[in-house]
Amino acid sequence: MGLYYSFGTVLLLLAITGPAALLFGFGGAVAARHHIAPVRLFGKTYISIVRGVPDIAFFLFFVIALDQALEWVRHKVKCPDWSEPIRQGNDFLVCSAAKLPLGTDPQWMHEVYGFLLAALTFAIVFGAFAANVLYGAMASVPHGQIETASAYGMNRRQIFRRVLVPQMWVYALPGLGNLWMVLIKATPLLFLLGVEDIVYWARELGGSKTARFSDYPHGDWRVWYFLGLLVFYLGFTRVSEKVLDRIMARLSRGQATLAGEAQRKAA
């Protein structure tokens, strides 16, 4: 049944978006502190633009914009001899070969496309936040460590790979953990993007009833449904907290931080 799949959808989204956002974030952070000025500018612009736009307006806006941008590019490539303007008043018209997904495609393609679009949006938005966290983490690796590395004759790339990246995680983890919690809580927004997630199903299953159903004899089961969801999210958050604590303890081992020092003394 679709309802059970929808839980899977949420978990899948988290599984895809988490690493993707981390990747985007890492790229953004590296770009933002790159030694070539245009790359640096690009990284900083990415971080500040995405972080500057208010939350759900971004989700509503960005998906349509991305969709239209993709279709526009395909339109330019596939139908070069199309003479009519694409924007006719309020309509957005591309030739049928450029439609994404194609009108002839089966239903599951539409769903997968919608899902991927949503995942990409999430990854870009959360990537900017992760980039900000990682950027801060890279800056808080003690300067002495970097200086020592360069004193040993490592070049910029070697310092980055062998000293900066292994050490920055311990500074980044609190921020990343926070972000992960936010990401978990942002998943109900999927239904705004038209993906059949758990919130969507809640509305769908109750769809035959209108707003006035309080006089039903069996009471309203949707309360229990949302209570279940609430518990699902709370449990998820709780488990994540515990796991993050574990990872933090593991990462602090041998690091030049207070937590690492405490572990060394305890051992």
Next chain:
Amino acid sequence: MSCIATIQDYALRSIGIGERLLPRSDFTLCQQFTLIGSGMIWNIYFGLFAVTLGFFLANALALGKASKNTWLRKPSEWFIFLFRGSPLFIQFFFAYFLFQSLKGSSPFFGSFTSAWLGALLVLFCNTAAYTGEIFYGALQSVPKGDMEAADAYGLTGWRRFRRITWPTMMRLAWPSYTNEAIFLFHATTLVFFSGFPAWRQKGDALYYASYFADKTFNPFVPYPILAFYFILLTLVIIGCFGMVNKRLNRHLPKMQQQKFKFRMNVIR
């Protein structure tokens, strides 16, 4: 229709005054600006009341969480975890359907299903939980020296709390609290997007913005307008909170004063 007439018709549309029918075709920029601006009344209403009332509960929660008494600590901890650990979105939905079913059993809950009260209650609890956690963190980081100095002056109990602990806690928490307030105002846009229905198309700014986006298939006009209003609102909030921050920090040398740093959150 001139722009003045549009403003007269729609400026208070979101609270039910003025023209009944929303514009259906030939949308002008003026109409979009007026209606979305009219929707902002709701955002400001929700945000203002939730922040003001939530402030008091947040203080209670922070003190409860820091309390040694288990009976005070546990409920505060759970309240904070409950509202911080789950999506606001789900909270809205859950609250709405809960009130719906309670309405069946008692007429007392009648007005809770409408947004002005039900959603306000959810936002109130939500912001109280988030703010409570901020205040708790600040309470934990009140400098030890301040407390020792208070002891040395012979201040104890309530007087020590009111004169030393609480002002310091506020001072430390204020920059984060500013962010929380901004964020709450942004979160008010979720109200009509979740369970709560917009009765007679009296919705908030996002409701009207998405109305226009639906009708015109062009998100590039209404959403930037919405963003524009929210940036204005954010600047006003930063201004107001900045004044309080100045007052809280007035005894400190300029260098030590905590500056507000704007941090955006995505969603709660």
